[in-house]
Amino acid sequence: MTMLPPLPPLADLDASHLTPVLAQVLAQIFTSYGLAASPSATPPVAPIAVAVVGFEGPRSGLLALRLDARGATAMATTLLGGFPPESDAERDDALGEWANITAGNLKTRALDPTGTFRLGLPVVGDGTAPGTETPARLCFSLPDQGTLEVALVLDQAA
Numbered sequence: 001m002t003m004l005p006p007l008p009p010l011a012d013l014d015a016s017h018l019t020p021v022l023a024q025v026l027a028q029i030f031t032s033y034g035l036a037a038s039p040s041a042t043p044p045v046a047p048i049a050v051a052v053v054g055f056e057g058p059r060s061g062l063l064a065l066r067l068d069a070r071g072a073t074a075m076a077t078t079l080l081g082g083f084p085p086e087s088d089a090e091r092d093d094a095l096g097e098w099a100n101i102t103a104g105n106l107k108t109r110a111l112d113p114t115g116t117f118r119l120g121l122p123v124v125g126d127g128t129a130p131g132t133e134t135p136a137r138l139c140f141s142l143p144d145q146g147t148l149e150v151a152l153v154l155d156q157a158a
Contacts, residue, residue, distance in 0.1 A: 029102060048104065051123070064150070
């Protein structure tokens with residue numbers, strides 16, 4: 001694993017500081033689930049689903065996964081042990097869990113050395129994700145299986 005520079009104090013942190021950490025978190029998650037994903041400059045063209053997990057603590061914000069139809073099915077199928085989702089509800093539940101896994105790993109690795117952050121419950125909706133214009137936006141290609149965009153938004157420090 002590549003050593004990353006130390007993060008600034010939470011009050012000075014912006015989402016772009018967390019992009020390298022988020023990239024490492026995602027690479028580890030993809031590897032542990034056997035999901036072939038490679039960085040891409042192209043976000044989903046026709047996103048159909050977004051899974052969002054909010055967090056609160058010394059800094060608040062959200063993490064959003066936005067996927068096209070093939071990406072949503074591929075990621076849900078991976079989490080469901082190789083079985084395609086039988087319904088949109090089952091797909092959405094799996095996508096919410098992906099967002100929760102990603103946010104939880106980011107929280108543990110970068111935001112929460114003292115246990116002061118709380119994650120919200122995942123919410124899954126249509127393909128509109130807030131904050132996708134932020135500097136902390138990563139896109140991935142799932143070879144022959146669609147695209148994924150991950151956006152991280154931090155509220156302004158108090």
